[in-house]
Amino acid sequence: MSKRARALFLGLLSPAILSLFAGGASAEDAGWNLNMPRGVTEVSQAAYDIHMIMIWVCTVIGVLVFGFMFYIMFAHRKSRGVTAANFHENLTVEILWTIVPALILIVMAVPATTALLKVYDTENPDIDIKVTGYQWKWQYEYIGEGVKFMSELRTSQDEQYGRAPKGEHYLREVTQPLVIPANKKVRFLITGNDVIHSWWVPDFAVKRDAIPGLFTAAWAKTDQTGVYVGACTELCGKDHSRMPVVVEVKEEAEYDAWLAGKKEEAVIYQSTIGKEWTNDELMAKGEAVYAVSCAGCHQSAGQGIPGVFPALVGSSIVTGPVEGHIGILINGVAGSAMQSFADQLSEVDIAAVIHYKRNSWGNDMGDMVQPVDVLNYKQNQ
């Protein structure tokens, strides 16, 4: 009997033990992470602190209440020959255990309120960045700087479907990370393009829903340079788990150089549009663009998913006139996952990927699509 009692006791106590464990362990161990990261901003540290306060308050209450309960389960067992008492109320006790928890809550409301005020302190930013959620990627725009780019998952379909070994940064790598300077207050203006997404960087404790037609604001300021990985946290369709957020915090000078480089890139790019591209150049570039921007839906060999995403092999658009094919990439298809790529991909990328699609997987159009065709289409459609 007493052996069974001990087993029962330990079994029932395990959640409490584990919660203690959760409170005390360090968060560094990669695979067996137990706790929230403390993060690198004032807000994330405030969130962490209130989280730990709550854990300890709950642990103490839990240990007291369940300690008492386990004592009862041990001491007041029928098998020990006890007879049941018959009381069923006690006003003093009942009032006491209504008021005491209420008081504890009032005390806890104080740090909870101060932490929340920090979250909302979005005034006087040094830099404003617009974050737009797309199915299934993020667009970052440095307001007033003329710099804007897409940040998409870089992990290949082969890695995702087990046809290639998974890299170290599986599902945590993007084509271009968001870059922000250290020691500057950065304000994020977050919105959505199609459905609701949610932009989360755990180390900044920034999580705000990206809602189409609506803007929400959040902020971060940190002195710790490094790369911080986050995620989309609002269900947004099939690739919800494939649109990571990667933020790189650089020293201010490095950031300035990076931003200047970005602006220069745009200028250099203009000169490549007019250039005549060769078949090999277009195919190589097109394959790379396809893997990042198209394969998620249309699949790696253009076979699509029946009933959901159309196949490109033998498709009437892909094997039809070039203008129609350019048109669908520029304008998208309203109300579907097929977006307008006019602002997401450059003219070179669009030309290359169209050329690639028209000349791969048995599609054999043999025609050439040049960036300048795309540019002309955009200007004259």
Added chain:
Amino acid sequence: MAHGPSENFFSRWLFSTNHKDIGTLYLWFSFAMFLLGGAFAMVIRAELFQPGMQLIKPEFFNQMTTMHGLVMVFGAIMPAFVGLANWMIPMMIGAPDMALPRMNNLSFWILPFAFAILVSTLFMEGGGPNFGWTFYAPLSTTYAPDTVNYFIFGVHIMGASSIMGSINIIATVMNMRAPGMTYMKMPLFVWTWVITAFLLVAVMPVLAGAVTMMLMDINFGTSFFDAAGGGDPVLFQHVFWFFGHPEVYIIILPAFGVVSQIIPTFSRKPLFGYSSMVYATASIAFLSFIVWAHHMFTVGMPIAGELYFMYATMLIAVPTGVKVFNWVTTMYKGALTFETPMLFSIAFVILFTFGGFTGMMLSIAAADTQYHDTYFVVAHFHYVMVAGAVFSGTAAVYYWLPKWCGRMYDETMGKLQFWIAFIAFNITFMPQHFLGLAGMPRRYSDYGLQFADWNMVSSIGAFMYGGAQLLFLYNVIRTIGWGKPIDDPQVWEGAEGLEWTLPTPAPFHTFSTPPIVK
């Protein structure tokens, strides 16, 4: 009319107006749905066993998470408690049957159709609902698969079923109590169910309204939830959670009732603080209407709104605490034995409270920024939904099954099921807290390598937990078919209440002449 059930199988079950038969139908239906929703969960956990996509495609994964949620909430848990209410409420208040027996039949028999429609969408072109059980617009409107109309139809039927069931319970309790059975003498299970029924009548129409607005946006060009036409997607979330938060209490309040019946029985001592239990239940129900936006702390509400919803949510801890203290004190100085129903009830108290603790953590808006929509939330609500509602439902079946069928279940098998379920449950869901805190969002079909270890542990636990349910099915069938016959009306030594004055097994018609309650 003291005749027995119809001899013909079809006319007995299809046209039944007997509260016990309809209760049985509800219970078997909900168990079938529980296994179906569980099968969906197994698919989810199998895919998440390792990083990478091994078994299914991401779009099917989303259909699985959606259907798992919908089937478990609306198909398994809610009908299970309606089934218990059908069986027990008339027997507990000394009534011959439910107040509206024909409506009772209808409210059950439309349910299988609702779920047939819902599940059939999985086989249609474009697939089933893939927008989560919370179906936020515009993912569920502009961007939804065409089958969304079937989903909306299904939700309407389920809503109608729940509303009819609730009206029946309200009418039964208000009008059919035995002489002397005053409100403050009703067993707590009856009390929690009446309050639940009022909640259902109040909020199921709001859900119906939400899906109706969706239907109009999709098919008739209105723009309730479409910013382009002057609507707002966030409005959907407000309407949904205005239904959704009371809904979670609709699920848990009857579970409180069950546990409040079982703990006194096996403590051989009356329930401590009966009236404070009633008031606590009522205040939880009231609070459920004014805290909904705590599910939306990240939509960018003004700070005043966020503070209000945070404070209001924290308040729920007070009446919930009262209930837990009452249960513990009921056990204090009792003469405890630990049969299967008692084990499940004690596990309920502990694990539900654990889920309550994480709930309090979630109420703190600044910390919720980190928890929101991660596996921490998934772990939290499975602690209250599974260890709460499902454990108490299981306890209820073991507790009342001997009374229903006049045969005793096998105690060893019952305890075996309990220990497997208890351990497997914690292996499944405890690691999900860690996953969420470490940064894994919910509804993810694939994840980074840093989450691989805990996901594998969680999946192993889930398969074990699934196995424990098959053991439960086996135990129930074995009891009904081959269990040791008993005829003691009391069944349990410490059981009190009108239902235990009836013969065992409970005859087809009971309390044709009402008992007098002193």
Added chain:
Amino acid sequence: MNNSITHRSVVIKSLFGVVVMFMFAIFVLPPLYDLFCEITGIGGKTGDVYTATEITVDTSREVEVQFIATNNATMPWDFYPVEHKVMVHPGESKEIVFYARNRTGADMVGQAIPNVLPNNAADYFLKTECFCFNNQPLAAGEEADLAVVFIIDPDLPASVNTVTLSYTIFDITDRVPMQVSQVQ
């Protein structure tokens, strides 16, 4: 028999409650929410025309006003603010211009939805003229300068130094016939 009458009364009362709650969800919650937004300034839904009354210009204070443009979904227009920010004194009336061009070969109708950040500034951002009050038809290839005239209310909370005005432009070509009947 007595019972069945009381049952009926419970059923009727409950069904009445059900109908009331259904109506509440469809007809009361949406306007209530709009009102809530208007009071708290969520989504900058203060969008009605402001008719200018005498406001004294507060030259002692300068507020930065930023402009952002976003295309929703597949909206294939060029759409951006000509200047990305201006400095204004509270009380001073200011006109700014957003450029829009319909890149496609089809006539289209757009609708711009305004937003003001921070939320508590929305009440103090007064638009006397705005292209967002109406839908915006553009013929194929047509371009337009869309004007907004606004005044920052001098009562703007002192903590607010930067106000961000953003427009998200939606393609409403398909819903225009519907739109006509919905214009408030």
